[in-house]
Amino acid sequence: MRQSLVNAGQYRRIDAGHPLQTAALYRLHLALLHRALEGPGDVETSARWYRDGFPADRLEAYLDRYADRFDLFGPQPFMQVPDLNPAEVGENFRSHWVRLSAEEGSPNTTALYNVEARPGGDRTDALLPAQAALRLLEHQSFALGGLIKRFTTSSKAAPVATAALFLAEGSNLHQTLCLNLVPYPGGPADTPPWERPPLTVADIRAIYAPEKELSRVPGGYVGRYAWLSRSVLLLPEEAGTLVRTVGFGAGEPLDGPGEGTGTNIDPMVSLRPSRDPKNEQPFPYKLRRDRLLWRDMNALLPDAAAENAQDGKLKVRPGRPPETVSHARAVMLAVRREAAPPPVPPPLSQDEAEEAFVPEGTPDATAAHPVIPVVVFGQLTDQGKAFAMRQETYTLPEVFLQDPGRFRDDVKEALEDAGVVGDGLRQSVRWLASGLLSKGGEREPHKDDVGKLAAQIPAEPTYWAGLDTPFRTFLADLDRLPRGQARARWRSALRQSAHAGWRTAQEAAGLNAVGLRAVQKAGGPLGKALAAITTPQDPETT
Template sequence: MNSPPTFNLLHEPWIPVRPLNGGPVREVGLRELLLHAHTFGRIDDPSPLVTVALLRLTLALLHRALRGPTTTEQAAEWYAHGFPTKTLEAYFQTWEDHFDLFHPQKPFWQQKSDKKEPEQYHWSLLSPELNGSNTTPVFGTKKRAEAVAGKSAAETTVRAWLGSTSPAQVARLLIQNQSFSLGGRITGASDSQQGGPVMSKALFVATGRNLHETLCLNLLPYPADMAEVDRAVWEWQAQGEDRTAGASVPLGYADRYTWLSRSILATPEPTDALHTLGYGAGIARVEDTHQGRSLEPMAALVSRMVENKAALTPLKFSLEKLVWRDLQAILPEPQNQVYVNAQGKVIRVPGFAPLTIRNAAQVLDLVNEAAQGESIVQVHAYGQILGDKAGKTSAFRHESYALPLPLLQDWERGGQHVDTAFREAKLVGSALLNATLRLAAEVVSRGGEREPHKDDVRNLAQTLPGLGAYWAALEAPFRVFLAGLNAPEEAATAWRASVTREARAAWDMNVQGAGGDGQVLGFAFRPRRTDGKYQPSPQGILDRTLASLSAAQRTNSTAPEVPS
């Protein structure tokens, strides 16, 4: 008689890691990952969503196994001297059976459907790149199948192309899907489902010189009252809890990191390969209020106007810009927005930096207390970008930045300089946009011969590449600026020079894009009067702002906003 299939995630190799000794990426189980974390550089999956989802699982496991760290000081102690190995081993032994991907009663992070005949889907449903539910796959597998075989046969064609997969791959995609699953209704299901807990959030993680340091930097203080009620998914499932009755708030960090967003059930074939799996509704989650235990530890909160009210909402990635342009969101005084309400009262709404980044700064401060020197903190940002329609994935994103430790600790030593740099770049970017719109209006109206239609002006301006090129070109100088903040005045001087240079280069691109001939040059440089009021030339709009930037540099102040 054949023994039932088993794949224990504590012992079987399935998590891709990059060894510090320079060896190739290899796969390890959770036990080896934690007991030998100091020998690995990082978790390293090709998908950024899988990478950060695996990190969240590992943090949840550490919180539950160690019931800590109770304080930042304890995290710093673990950072320097390692985790208590005996405590980890005891926890592994206690919960070993519940880490089996194919356990007959309680398969890891899965749940059987309550339907008599639950729908079966191809395993690629778990992957947005391949065949994700309610999404145009990022890498187009399903679209290519539709092109080859037609929509009616697309699913069959995808199954034929992708075939079966391994338990290790299913385990990685299972964990990714539970965290990042899209909201909406999948084919064959009757109800629309809530998205995963971090479906569209930008997640920020501090990393150290090895995986062990990375884990310690992101292990938040885990107070006794939270540890008492918190449960990871394998713990509450083992106790037979039923959480399907209604929506609930996460009990703590481990519950949030291992939320059961979908009822997934992977059933292997006799060869241990997997072809199909069950997929259905998971546990409803009370929508985050961004307070207390509803606060996502890895997310940055920024203030936005929502229904004419200032509110804190998680920072999201955008296709149009990289996250460095929102880096203020992770600083000690992040994105302090000012609004004026209907009564004319000024309302100041500060943002909220990610708990993981704030914690990392505190841990490193304790670790480096004896060492006289400034550290560089590597901050990684991971996330999924949704499309213009609900339930669509447009792209994944993974960005990394080397930030001086004082930047994350002290507003006066770092944050205020970054804030000034952003305001200067945005000021010049706004002037570049206004100059481009004015140039487009001149071109469309033939120098004022006729009244231009606003749609024609906007459409022409959008075809000109300068503004996008301006922001793209500033990414590298911004990284140099960050690295030079130990000498802020010199860094600011170099930054303003870069802003000026890239703005002029972008303007030249727009002039050439609008035609670049003598007539267009005349439009670009010629001021004129409209209704008796002087209007600067398009070139003059940009020149005035750059002049104010230069004046600010000479007086060591911030460039004022210049009206267009």
Template sequence: MGFNLFTEPWLPVVCLDGSRQEIGLAEALSNAGAYRRLAGTTPTMTAALHRVLLALAHRVYQPLNAARWAELWQAQADGGLPQAELANYRDEYGERFELFHPHTPFFQCPALDNAPATTAKLVAYRATGSNRTLFDHTTADQRPLLQPAEAARWLVTTQAYDTSGTKQPYRTERSAEGGLGNRFGCVVVEGATLHETLLLNMQFYRPEVELPVRTTAQDRPVWEATQPPDPEPDARPPLGWTDLLTWPSRRILLSTSDKAGATLVDGVVLTPGTRMEGNLVDLEAMAAFRRPWLKGNKQGNFKPVSLDELRGVWRHSQELLLSSDPRWWNTWRGRMRATGPLPAQEPQRQRPAALDHIAELVEDGLIAEDTVYTLRIFGQQLGDQGGDTYAWYEEAVPAPVALLRAESARVGYIIGYAVSLASDLGAGLKLMERQYSADFHSELTKDQEKKLTDLEIWYWPRLTAPFATFLRELGEAVRHATDETEPAERWGTAVVELADKAAWQWLEGAPRRDRSLLTASAHFDDFQRAKYQLHRIFRGGLARYSAPDQGDA
């Protein structure tokens, strides 16, 4: 029995009415306007499936310029993306999407001759080897059976997000770095439909003229390779954008068995694959990057924005949303305090390529400036040794088009002050709780210092919604050329009130008497003084940027 991913249902989607179903790749492209979004079992699966579908869309439609992009964008109203190109591509490469093809199985290495291991190695929430999980108790001798659609989804996800560490060797090499997706928060610009989402994340693409940058004429997704991969692990730079989107970090081969006339996946060979050579900041377009401040008022190397266990990714709104134009981040020169950067100081940064594209499309009248898209950021955190999955993350940040097109560096400073106030207040709450504990216990160990406090757990998640409101209001202020500091002032009031509420709950939430009560009150008073001082600094900083002719030099 065959299972061709072009036609068989395997991609999990949310329909416009909120219901869920599975569709094939051809349906996902030709009728994308009928679906709201892709939604996998885990955030990592959702991200990986987006990348595969985007690689296919680039290869089928190859939007070379704004005119071609506009045709594809408007095709939603005309019945969907063009069928002719899709049919031509399927005629040429349709066989490569057969999951169980004897010679070219999709995203696999048929030359692997290892004995298949349990399918639990493929499914991220299954417990295998060092990948311990809390609720799953699969043992090494158990071989859960997977439906072809489920196996295909986990195959794609594993190629992008497999853990690092020791793997089953093909011959000798056992060690493998984690899948490419573990290195950054994968950013997807989400529109009202899957059709819009695909187009918003598509770059101008024509490999023979090296579009996008660092894409060569040899670029192709993994399924277009003339030969399946050699089972021996290797290392190389990407051939281009679609090669990177379908990076083969593992050599994988599924094994099957027939049960009651149905083909099921009963095992998997999973060995080290291809290591990527090159600087990620020069290659990855679905990530944001920043150069962090170091000691001595210097900036370090570019680091990708990733997601945190507790603190929202909205803290990186400068890097996610604002222009990467050097005239923005060069404004720090001459503005340094003796002790280091100003609280709002912007690092050199690079936002996801799709946002540069969207900003340009407004000029062509294809996207309205009052539009607010959603950035969905997906990520995975590995354990300390990299061999197990600690957490999956999915967060959303509003992306007002007006902010994507903002030309004044003043906007960046205002967002910087807003983020700094939240960070400083959070640090103050943590310090209050830590110092109180230190007065009654010996010095904290490093592990205890890293452990999240109750106040942090209460405070940080509550900031996401008011910061989203701030970004939307800031976008409106930019669009209407009104005072951009007013939304920041409202944000400042909201975050100070949340911090104050957290401090009061800490003081009154536990029974204390005598020395413990006096000590807690003293640290509470220290925090109150720090809070007022931080709010004063915040308002003073905003005052520098309250008029259009200030802060732009």
């Protein structure tokens, strides 16, 4: 890790081959830089580091000072509780290493996600030290809350257990780290575990004393990046070459993970405004099972506020985009102010744009001039169980840098168009399901039966899945094409994908008389929706 910090410009990126571990490694690097450099204090400092490199002497001095605290098996082992040895505190604190892994054997996984029966079980496999270090980082950042029965009955979730994490990416690792080093207030309260005396079993027992659990608030960004969510002690075997079991228990309970204000806000998390009149706090954006991030692209630029009518008065609920993305934009603009930017091709003329128009929304590899790729990481959960993890990347266009308000408006309009067509397709599928169950009008089907049959017709999934690549093309078109032409090209892609989804529904209905009749009657809502997004200026109509 010393090499990836001091010589970050020699590396393209961090990639552990595992979304949660990759995100945890980035957070560790950012925590170390914040503490070692005691900053940055402002955007200009980040921009200077972006151009000239980090102050190597300060970084090296910090790494030397705390080098022994990064020994995985030393007297004060990295991110662990040194006296949590099951041989001394009780064998009930011993677990197989899979307890640290969501997909390998944690009790917080679904049966389909976790192919093993239960944590540990009859498994005897072991980890190499490097693998154990990655699992340890992953678990401290993403452990889900729930039953634990070690120091306490139930343990709270890790800082970003369920939140989506946004990371702006540069051309190399050094640029990426600078883009995500948001202005850091620092302070003596924001100390990571390696700067403090090691947590002990006695400390943890005091936290969970009967009727006296003490939730703790992070002292700052670093506290959230490096939090001891669980008490862990890796138990090496065979001269420290393998880790088969670990000491395991509840860690420091975090006060309101992912929520709140001030030091309890995570720079990599997007906070969405609450529309619940009784809830003053915004909530962290979470990845969803049924949709990719592009359908919630406004999470990068949330609406300034959500309005709620309460007791006849209008109340405003603020949201907040991820500070990492906002900061990356500011750094890029600051860097450009200091150096002449590369020429940006002017928008095409109307005649050129019409020649470039592709009705079917075919991706154009030359359409984009990459500005800021944004990577989102996270695990997908349901009722305290993890069932998947995800990593997605989207390249934000030049207009995001120059005019974020316009970018937000253009994206909002594009997503509204997609929603109109999606709603029309959903309604047509329900009409189709009703027609199939009624058998030509012989009976009135129950609404629950209609819903169940409609859910089995994959028209909507086909529609939404077909729009991921066209949406990326739309983002590129915001730079390359006139504004209206970019939207027209996107609408063409919506029509194409909607027709593909409806063909799926027609195939599900069958070619018999009942199916053909049901298809004929059910197409109305979709036709209306497609007409609603068609204007006289569109080069293609329905």
